[in-house]
Amino acid sequence: MSTPYYTRANYADTMPSVAIVMRTYERPLLLARALTSVCQQTFRDWRLVLVNNGGDPATVDRVIDISRLANPSVAISVVHLDERVGMEEASNRGLASVDSEFFAIHDDDDSWRPEFLDVTVPTLRSNPDASAVVTGVTRVHETFSKGRVWPVRHEKFYLVPERLTFEGMIGNNTFPPIAALFRRSLLDGVGWFDASLPVLGDWDFNLRAVEAGPFVFVPQRLANYHTRTPESDVSSGNSITVGQELHRRIKGGLQRRWESEPGRDGVSKGELSRRETARIDADDAARQEAESRARASGGAAAKVARVARALKRPRAAGRGVVRRIRARVGR
């Protein structure tokens, strides 16, 4: 459950519109990229709280110093934690150190398009009942190895407004933290991130938040959710791609915990979550099958087009056949 013991710091400076909390641990290269993502925001009224979760302070300071050279006026503060704590604890420590109208959790391996805050802040302001704004997401598959990071594939992250309701989210975590901007007052209303959760703390928080007010969806893909390919160094992995078993275990634990919490129509939150998980899994499987069928029919269409081309340009088609045969026999 939420942790009530975080108290607000003494805020000497004026309150920014947006507090951005970034947790990092020993990934300077990704951190430098994430800082660029924040510093390039065309909306400037933000403060970044970087929570160095037990990593080498000198490394983090050096990356920040380099970033500050090009962005001397930006507001960045650092919380160096002596020992590594859980992700949600780190988020709470960051949030506790700054007051703001809105807040965002920007993981150190993700990135925003420069317009992210420029679009989400006015949207949340113009929807006073909403708890959060969530934008479209590009999923970036990338390899991180031996001090280099390079993208392998970009794809559209499947996200529709229906997946941003309580019913849409109860079965599964439907969007990565990088896609959302939250109203800060939520923390007082529904509580902070649950520091006891090693993973899925964002899911738990989102479900509480969406009960307090709807999430507004902006379809523009303004957030990049980066995940590392299996070839990457283990230390760079996402919590999801690296710890799938842990996710399953924590999810089960949360669903058990929610058995005692009200859901909808007399069904407990936990039971509802289990049912929806099953339904979403089935939906996803059906969608994947439909996509696979579409690809297959695309293959059939390609075959028809090939025949039409062959009729039009028989010599070229002949060469194509030779090429395909050679390819098949491995020459």
Added chain:
Amino acid sequence: MTRRPTAAEVLDARPGVQVLSLDFFDTLVTRTVAQPTHVFAEVERLLVAEFGAEWIGFAQKRVQVEHEVRVRVAGTGSLRDITHAEILGALQAEMSATDAQIEIARDTEVRLEIAMARLVPFGRDLAEEAIRRRMRVVIVSDNYMTSGHLARMAHAAGLDWVRPDQIYVSCEFGGMKQNGSLWKTVISDLGVPADRIVHVGDQRIADGTVPSKMGIHSYIDSRSSRWHRHPMNTCPAVLPFSRIESWQRDIEFSYERDPVHNIGESMVAMIVAGQVKDMLSVIAERDVAGVHFAARDGWVADCVWRDYRSNGHGHLPEASYLSFSRSVIGRANITEVDEEVAIRFIDEHERLTARRMSQRFGCDIESPLAHNVEMDSATARQVLMQNSDRVVAASKQLRERVVGHLRVNGVLTKGHHLVADLGWRASTMADLADIVAEATNGNATIEGRFVGLYWDATMNRTRVPIHGYAMDDLGALDDNIRLLGAVRLFELLVSAPHGSVIDFHGASKNFEPVHAPRNDLLPPAQDNLVAVALAAAMSSATKILLGTHPSGVTIDDITPASVWAAMMQVGHTPRRDELEQLSGLVHVASVDHADGGTSIIAPAPKWASTVPLQWYGDIYDDTMKTRWFQGSLRQWERTPGAREFADDVMRLWPFMGPVWCDPS
């Protein structure tokens, strides 16, 4: 340069003709943009301002929808053309627009078509000559716009004599030029034999082959339409480049110019104006200790900065030109010669003599072989590692001279310096930052301001602050790869006229750069081509910044998106005439700039259509690393026997297809 016949000569060559038939678009009337679909980009710009972000992408949807409606109607076997109402109906469904919104879109499009109309001088001359000869003049057009609308466009372009009843437009007559049915109507309606008609147009089939088959004399003039690039590359960002191209097109109605001159005046000028504007925007926000344009890429921008300062902007700081190359900074940073260093400085495909290695590393390289005997790369790398001490000592001395050059140019002054470069990985800038920091104990720092960066720049963000103006490693992957595929072209065209920097003189010569001598292995025309592009770019960029460019493009039009659009219009979708001229250029990538380099256009593989699929990856990698990928691909598309291969490449790597513009 081809001498084209005059209007009188075209008519004289067909004695006895009584009727002059003119195609409308790109024969009699064109627009103030380089290609028709860019009118929709202007419509999109206005609609987004009016209705908001949901109209982003309108221009591409408009093109796509028109295409789909055409395919649908053609699929019914009908010979008729489509109508504007059909296009708008499909567009409304596609965009889920209200009746009121689609009416505003229609009205904006119609209004802009008229406002952007511009006459084609040759078409006007033909019509005036025909009228003088008392010939009948008609207009025959395949289009979805009505004759009344076309007449209004003609009037807006200054052709007052045009009346709607002179116009045969496909959407009103139930047939098209393309399939011959409109020609039947025209011949019958005019009441003269077909051989008494001469038709002038720009489309080889609709205006040439088809009417000729029916006995009509025809003449093709495609001077206007040859400026068209891919129709789907249309968005507001492309408009500044398009306006420059349309201005160039209008000039070429009078006289032809080298394509490379036009590229210099448009794309290169916009890149350079972008470099300068980026500097101006930083200076406006914060104090900096110095502004520097670096490497050969920065030479033009430095010249333009000086011109800009001396034309009413003297309050700006003086800039310096840091003349260095990637290899000289890399060599100045060698602290030990291990395998990684050997690989970095000796390319896998190189064959080197000890003499050439001595020149390359600035020290006497000892080798078991005679000094003029060539070694393969593996042997050369071994020899280099055996000479580690000498190389490191030479590197140390070179580093001192580099530091001297930096000091002379003010880079070691205390404070934060901006250094502009073209791109692409920022590794040289990171090396430079290390040198500056060490030489000043951290009192001077630098920041790299680049036109473009791709993903390999990410690892250098921990060493030096860097910024990509038109593209960076956080941009879309497809765009990152498109940038990588075109960097050879940009490096060639945005470059100083002097040779590459291979060393620096000592203090007695004020640490001036030592340039590589003219490389006799390069094609003789290369220097001239590059010089033509540079001269055009310099003048054009200065005018853009000063607001005196005859195209009307100003500094306000220079944005990251518009510079990127210019880079992609040429770098990703070059026209045939551009490719013909640029295919002679050679890119030299060796560390000492002493070999013959590689043509930036890769020849199509022999027996291209039978290349085994498993070879495609190697061809892709090799072309991407050493050539102008997109230039090569577009050339293959146009080469008999290689087209199917090019199609396969684009199927395997769809982002290398001709459409670079992606508003999502």
